[in-house]
Amino acid sequence: MRVLITGASGFIGRHVLKCLQNSNIDVVLAGRNRPVGYLGDFIKADLLGTTDFNNLSFKANATHLIHLAWYAEHGSYWSSSLNLRWVESTIKLAEAFCEAGGQHIVAAGTCAEYDWNYGYCIEEKTPLIPNTLYGASKDATRRLLMSLCSTDKVTCSWGRIFMPYGPGEDSRRLIPALNNVFSFNQPPFAVGSSSFRDLLHVEDVAAAFVKLLTSGAHGEFNICSGIPTQISEVIKLLANARNQDPGIVLDHSVSRIGEPLMLVGENKKLTSLGWAEKHKLEDLCNYLR
Structure with missing residues (x-):
C-alpha cells in the first residue's frame, strides 16, 4: 500500500x-x-x-x-x-x-x-x-x-x-476561543450554551x-463520538481548568438563528469496522495547557 x-x-x-x-x-x-x-x-x-x-x-x-x-x-x-x-x-x-x-x-x-x-x-x-x-x-x-x-x-x-477539537486547531474556533476567554486573552463572547454538539x-x-x-x-x-455534549458543559470544564467562573461566558448565552439545538451523529457504521474513541471530553483541557 x-x-x-x-x-x-x-x-x-x-x-x-x-x-x-x-x-x-x-x-x-x-x-x-x-x-x-x-x-x-x-x-x-x-x-x-x-x-x-x-x-x-x-x-x-x-x-x-x-x-x-x-x-x-x-x-x-x-x-x-x-x-x-x-x-x-x-x-x-x-x-x-x-x-x-x-x-x-x-x-x-x-x-x-x-x-x-x-x-x-x-x-x-x-x-x-x-x-x-x-x-x-x-x-x-x-x-x-x-x-x-x-x-x-x-x-x-x-x-x-x-x-x-485538539492540537493545531484555529484559535478562533470554539474551544480555543473559550480557553482564551478564561485565560484573559480575549473578552467573553456570546455562546449558544444550551446547544448540544458532537x-x-x-x-x-x-x-x-x-x-x-x-x-x-x-x-x-x-x-463522530455519537455523544451529545451540551456546550455549557464544555464551558464549565474549561473554566474549572483555569479556576475561573464559567458565568462570565454563560451569562452571554444566546440562541443563534439557523443553528440547531442538537447536532450529533450516529457512529455505528464506523465502530463496526473496529474503530473506537480513545479521548474523552474530560481530556479536552489537556492540550490547552
Missing part, C-alpha cells in the same frame, strides 16, 4: 499523516508546501491551479488516496465560491487517480451535508439537505465521486466529520480516516 495524501498540512491532515507514519504505511504528499518536519516523498502542486492531474498521479504512484484538502478559512468557508473550485479539483484528481490504477479513495465530507433540523444524523436515514454552499459543495462532490468510483470499480469511503478529538478523527483506509470500506461514514 502506498498512500497519496492531500491536505496533510491542515488541522486534521497533520494528525492523519502522523497516524499513517506510526502505522508504517508508505505515504507521498501533494500540496503547495511541504509540512514542517516532514522529510518523506512530496510532490509540490497547487491542486486548484494544476491542469495535469494525470502527471501528479503518475508521480505519486499510489494505490490509495486520502483527500483532505479543501478551503477551510475560519468563518469564510461556509459561503466562499472556492468551494465550487474544490468540487472540480477533487473530481479531476479522483479521475486521474482511478485512471492510474488506484484501488481505494478516502475523502473528507462534513456534517453540514445533512438537514440539521433532524438533530441526530444517521447515514442512510437523515436527509441530505445542506443549507450552506460549503455543505452543498461537499455533498455534490460525494455524489460525483461515488458515481466515478462505481464506474471505475474503485472503492470509496466518505467520512463526514462533525466537531473536531465533539471528537482530532487524533480520533485521524484514526477514523486511517481505519477507513485500511479496511477498504465503501460508502458514507459519520466520523
Whole structure:
C-alpha cells in the first residue's frame, strides 16, 4: 500500500499523516508546501491551479488516496465560491487517480451535508439537505465521486466529520476561543450554551480516516463520538481548568438563528469496522495547557 495524501498540512491532515507514519504505511504528499518536519516523498502542486492531474498521479504512484484538502478559512468557508473550485479539483484528481490504477479513495465530507433540523444524523436515514454552499459543495462532490468510483470499480469511503477539537486547531474556533476567554486573552463572547454538539478529538478523527483506509470500506461514514455534549458543559470544564467562573461566558448565552439545538451523529457504521474513541471530553483541557 502506498498512500497519496492531500491536505496533510491542515488541522486534521497533520494528525492523519502522523497516524499513517506510526502505522508504517508508505505515504507521498501533494500540496503547495511541504509540512514542517516532514522529510518523506512530496510532490509540490497547487491542486486548484494544476491542469495535469494525470502527471501528479503518475508521480505519486499510489494505490490509495486520502483527500483532505479543501478551503477551510475560519468563518469564510461556509459561503466562499472556492468551494465550487474544490468540487472540480477533487473530481479531476479522483479521475486521474482511478485512471492510474488506484484501488481505494478516502475523502473528507462534513456534517453540514445533512438537514440539521433532524438533530441526530444517521447515514442512510437523515436527509441530505445542506443549507450552506460549503455543505452543498461537499455533498455534490460525494455524489460525483461515488458515481466515478462505481464506474471505475474503485472503492470509496466518505467520512463526514462533525466537531473536531485538539492540537493545531484555529484559535478562533470554539474551544480555543473559550480557553482564551478564561485565560484573559480575549473578552467573553456570546455562546449558544444550551446547544448540544458532537465533539471528537482530532487524533480520533485521524484514526477514523486511517481505519477507513485500511479496511477498504465503501460508502458514507459519520466520523463522530455519537455523544451529545451540551456546550455549557464544555464551558464549565474549561473554566474549572483555569479556576475561573464559567458565568462570565454563560451569562452571554444566546440562541443563534439557523443553528440547531442538537447536532450529533450516529457512529455505528464506523465502530463496526473496529474503530473506537480513545479521548474523552474530560481530556479536552489537556492540550490547552
